[in-house]
Amino acid sequence: MTPNNQQWHIAGPGAIGLLYHYKVSELSNFCHSQTPYLINRSLNNSFEKYTFINLQQEAQQIPAKWFKGQHIIHKLVVTTKSHQVIQCLESLTPYLANHCQIILLHNGLGVQQQVTARWPEFDVFFGSSTEGVWKSSDNTVHHAGNGITTFGREHPQKPEWWGEEISKLPNSQWSPDILSQLHNKVAVNASINPLTILFECKNGELLSNEDRLQLLDQLSEESRLVLKSEGYDIPSMKYIVRDIARKTGQNYSSSYQDWKHKRTTELSNMNGYIMNLAKKHGLSTPTHDKVMNDVATKASI
Ligand SMILES: NC(=O)C1=CN([C@@H]2O[C@H](COP(=O)(O)OP(=O)(O)OC[C@H]3O[C@@H](n4cnc5c(N)ncnc54)[C@H](OP(=O)(O)O)[C@@H]3O)[C@@H](O)[C@H]2O)C=CC1
Numbered sequence: 004m005t006p007n008n009q010q011w012h013i014a015g016p017g018a019i020g021l022l023y024h025y026k027v028s029e030l031s032n033f034c035h036s037q038t039p040y041l042i043n044r045s046l047n048n049s050f051e052k053y054t055f056i057n058l059q060q061e062a063q064q065i066p067a068k069w070f071k072g073q074h075i076i077h078k079l080v081v082t083t084k085s086h087q088v089i090q091c092l093e094s095l096t097p098y099l100a101n102h103c104q105i106i107l108l109h110n111g112l113g114v115q116q117q118v119t120a121r122w123p124e125f126d127v128f129f130g131s132s133t134e135g136v137w138k139s140s141d142n143t144v145h146h147a148g149n150g151i152t153t154f155g156r157e158h159p160q161k162p163e164w165w166g167e168e169i170s171k172l173p174n175s176q177w178s179p180d181i182l183s184q185l186h187n188k189v190a191v192n193a194s195i196n197p198l199t200i201l202f203e204c205k206n207g208e209l210l211s212n213e214d215r216l217q218l219l220d221q222l223s224e225e226s227r228l229v230l231k232s233e234g235y236d237i238p239s240m241k242y243i244v245r246d247i248a249r250k251t252g253q254n255y256s257s258s259y260q261d262w263k264h265k266r267t268t269e270l271s272n273m274n275g276y277i278m279n280l281a282k283k284h285g286l287s288t289p290t291h292d293k294v295m296n297d298v299a300t301k302a303s304i
């Protein structure tokens with residue numbers, strides 16, 4: 004039996020949080036680990052079980068146990084939106100062990116660097132996921148599309164325990180260079196996501212109109228130049244962005260969905276991140292500036 008405090012804890016019982024809770028719970032059926040604790044904002048009990056609907060539309064009832072401040076946490080996955088991570092960690096610091104292993108599993112960049120700078124005592128890992136999952140109620144989660152989740156940390160070494168735990172989760176992989184991957188993804192998101200709000204369209208509809216395509220290419224080119232100054236050289240950025248817009252053509256981007264549901268978008272950790280890097284390197288990003296101004300009149304960013 005794993006002692007309680009050595010169990011995984013998942014802060015942010017949203018779509019991705021419950022997908023990972025489900026995956027670890029399934030794993031614990033054939034491993035020595037135990038089902039993770041879920042952590043909500045109030046550090047209290049919430050639903051006793053949730054319904055997980057898999058890709059085949061089969062429903063399973065999964066029991067939930069909640070962290071209520073009853074022990075010290077050694078292993079934590081944070082699955083809030085990027086702009087909620089810092090506040091989430093602040094509220095948990097009294098319970099976090101000195102060398103707590105923390106996996107940050109969110110879109111966007113900037114917050115990861117803030118966390119490692121502010122809490123150097125923690126062992127922080129980053130994740131990037133292409134899974135598709137959504138909630139139809141507080142305790143009903145739908146797995147809509149299989150994806151891969153890549154994990155890594157600032158330096159390339161895998162910790163010893165990785166092979167025993169996270170690597171056993173389906174569709175997960177380790178990257179010795181997660182930061183390159185996150186920078187690549189942030190440039191893709193900073194090109195596609197704001198435009199889907201501006202034009203109120205699906206990702207693929209950015210490709211079928213000359214004006215939209217021109218803006219998409221301008222955003223990706225600005226991001227390419229900024230990332231190059233930061234040491235990430237991705238010459239084919241424009242084609243990577245176009246390709247992802249095509250492959251996810253029928254999707255509404257996550258930012259579009261946030262805007263549609265009147266939630267704060269994660270654009271400040273996507274375009275905002277690129278714009279901050281540009282300032283650091285003395286570069287201008289006129290298309291980002293204009294697009295973000297236009298989006299700000301429609302959405303909470
Ligand atoms: N859904 C998906 O398919 C994918 C999502 N991602 C990324 O994963 C991240 C999470 O996305 P998703 O799961 O969809 O988002 P959700 O909004 O569904 O989940 C976030 C959860 O975090 C909770 N939360 C917020 N603040 C705190 C806090 N201080 N303590 C504890 N819980 C808190 C929220 O509660 P409340 O509702 O009360 O705010 C909510 O339950 C995002 O960065 C997203 O871009 C990446 C790939 C795919």
Ligand SMILES: CC(C)(CO)C(=O)C(=O)O
Nearest residue numbers: 195251254255256257258
């Ligand atoms: C790749 C893309 C644009 C797919 O919709 C995405 O990651 C998002 O919507 O945030």
